[in-house]
Amino acid sequence: MTPRVVVLTGGVGGAKLVLGLAQILPPSNLTAIVNTGDDFTHLGLAISPDIDTLLYTLSGKANAAQGWGREGESWSFMSALRTLGGADWFQLGDGDLALHILRTDARAQGQPLSQIVANFAQAWNVGPAVLPMTNDPVATMLTTDEGELDFQHYFVARRCAPVVRAIRFQGAAQARPAPCVLAAIAQADAILIAPSNPYLSIDPILAVPGIAAALAGAKAAVVAISPIVGGQAVKGPTAKLMAELGIAITNTAIATHYRAVLNGLLLDERDPPADPGVTFATADTLMHTLEDRIRVARAALVLAEQISKSRPQ
Ligand code: GDP
Numbered sequence: 425m426t427p428r429v430v431v432l433t434g435g436v437g438g439a440k441l442v443l444g445l446a447q448i449l450p451p452s453n454l455t456a457i458v459n460t461g462d463d464f465t466h467l468g469l470a471i472s473p474d475i476d477t478l479l480y481t482l483s484g485k486a487n488a489a490q491g492w493g494r495e496g497e498s499w500s501f502m503s504a505l506r507t508l509g510g511a512d513w514f515q516l517g518d519g520d521l522a523l524h525i526l527r528t529d530a531r532a533q534g535q536p537l538s539q540i541v542a543n544f545a546q547a548w549n550v551g552p553a554v555l556p557m558t559n560d561p562v563a564t565m566l567t568t569d570e571g572e573l574d575f576q577h578y579f580v581a582r583r584c585a586p587v588v589r590a591i592r593f594q595g596a597a598q599a600r601p602a603p604c605v606l607a608a609i610a611q612a613d614a615i616l617i618a619p620s621n622p623y624l625s626i627d628p629i630l631a632v633p634g635i636a637a638a639l640a641g642a643k644a645a646v647v648a649i650s651p652i653v654g655g656q657a658v659k660g661p662t663a664k665l666m667a668e669l670g671i672a673i674t675n676t677a678i679a680t681h682y683r684a685v686l687n688g689l690l691l692d693e694r695d696p697p698a699d700p701g702v703t704f705a706t707a708d709t710l711m712h713t714l715e716d717r718i719r720v721a722r723a724a725l726v727l728a729e730q731i732s733k734s735r736p737q
Contacts, residue, residue, distance in 0.1 A: 426453050427613035427725065430644075434459045434625020435474040436491055437659065438618030439481040441649060441724070442552070444717030445616075446482055448725075451551020455608040457635075459620070460537070460556045461564035461593055461628030462575045466514050469524040470531050473576075474625065475541055475556060476523055483548035491659070494519045513581045538602040553604065557629045560599035564628055565592050575624065584661040588668045591623055596631035601638075609638040614728035617648035619709065621662045622681050623669070630685070639685040645731035647688040647724050650678050653710055654694040675700040688727045690720070703731055 429449055431442055433456050442456050456478060463472045473492075480486040480494055487495045497517035506512050516524065523544065530540045536559040545554050564575040568586035578586060609615065620626055630636045639646050652675060657663040663673050671677050675691045679700035682689075689700050692709040707723040710716060 425613075426450060427729070428453050428455075428608075428611055429614045429616065429725065430455045430457060430608050430612040431616040431618055432457050432620075432626055432629050433474070433478065433618040434620030435462070435477040437651060438474075438620035438625065439478050439486070440711040440717050441616070441618045441721060442478060443481050443714070444711070444719070444721030445725075446552055447714065447718050448721055449552075454552035455555060455604070455612075456552060457555050457557055457605055457608070457629060459625045459628050460558060461562050461596075461624070461631075462579075463561075464563070464574060464576050466576070467511065467516075468528065469516075469521075470528045471514075471524050472527065472537065472541075472556070475537075475554065476520070478554055479523075479541070479544055479548060479550060482545075482550045482552065482554070485548075493517055514576060536602075538604075553608070555605055555608070556602050557605065557635065558599040558632050559602050560595060562596045562599050562628055562632070563594040564624060565594050567591070579624075579661070584664060588665055591627070593628045593631040596628065597633065599632045601632055601634050606634060606638050609635070609642050609644075612642060612644040613732070614725055615639060615642055615644045615646045616724050616728065617646065617682065617686075619649040619651040619658075621651065621657075621660060621665070622678060623662070623665055626682075636685055645687040645728045645735075646682075646685050647690060647728045647731070648678065648682050648686055649709060649720060649724050650675050650689060650691045650695075652678060652695060653692040658710065674698070675704075679704075688731050690724045690727055703727070705730075 459474045485494050487493050537556045566573050566578045566588050567590040570586045666673050679689045679702045688703040693706045705727040
């Protein structure tokens with residue numbers, strides 16, 4: 425039987441795994457629950473970076489070399505914006521703007537984000553379900569040595585340079601899981617946590633009331649793919665952030681962080697085989713090529729299946 429798989433994901437790192445899963449599962453068997461803590465309003469536009477990264481990746485439009493945005497993008501809007509002295513710290517490509525403008529317009533007409541994303545996915549023949557974690561506003565806020573910054577000002581404007589002391593998810597306590605999120609978790613045969621940033625991409629999802637409890641109570645095994653390869657994060661601020669928060673950059677720390685929901689950890693074969701405190705397997709988890717993405721997706725599903733089979737029926 426083909427498993428029904430749910431994957432919790434952020435942007436670029438997580439989308440690599442979701443693309444691998446999409447190669448080996450029928451579309452109707454795959455649901456991605458996506459972080460919206462990075463969402464923000466910029467120049468009046470509603471922007472959902474992680475959701476858009478996943479839509480671009482699954483529809484073959486992502487700019488692989490750049491690591492974000494669209495392939496073959498043009499930049500007339502940004503050029504014109506600069507001549508007028510407009511804020512240019514956040515890059516908005518001409519094609520990318522279409523998503524933001526349509527989303528902003530649909531939101532103004534009262535459509536929930538989940539419906540807007542489903543419409544985009546359908547227009548681009550994206551088969552797997554792409555679900556925002558919530559339709560309610562949640563904003564990842566970082567307490568830094570430069571004061572409190574929202575995610576995009578920390579990540580894009582300040583390029584992760586400020587030292588982070590604490591992270592909070594504004595609005596999360598009042599947020600409700602988006603439609604289908606809890607049902608997908610309850611019906612899943614395997615639940616994966618992508619190798620996304622645990623603190624900035626996965627924690628906002630777990631902060632939405634009801635989601636962590638659904639994972640802990642799910643019949644499926646919950647398996648995380650570690651974002652650490654060779655004692656370092658592959659990309660982005662994960663390792664810097666862990667050091668600043670006083671957390672050791674180890675797989676044990678990742679497993680400990682997820683302990684309330686986790687049954688298994690897939691860790692990289694380059695890292696010391698120290699027992700992370702949960703059932704684990706090792707693989708080459710570095711995802712450069714499509715074959716790499718498929719290999720990591722398969723290894724994570726094999727571990728989830730092993731854990732499920734070892735459970736008393
Ligand atoms: P963002 O939202 O665009 O910053 O991306 P994510 O949070 O989804 O992913 C960032 C994380 O993905 C970083 O912590 C990286 O270490 C991890 N990552 C990126 N590429 C890979 C990879 O090929 N293998 C593994 N194991 N982790 C990766």
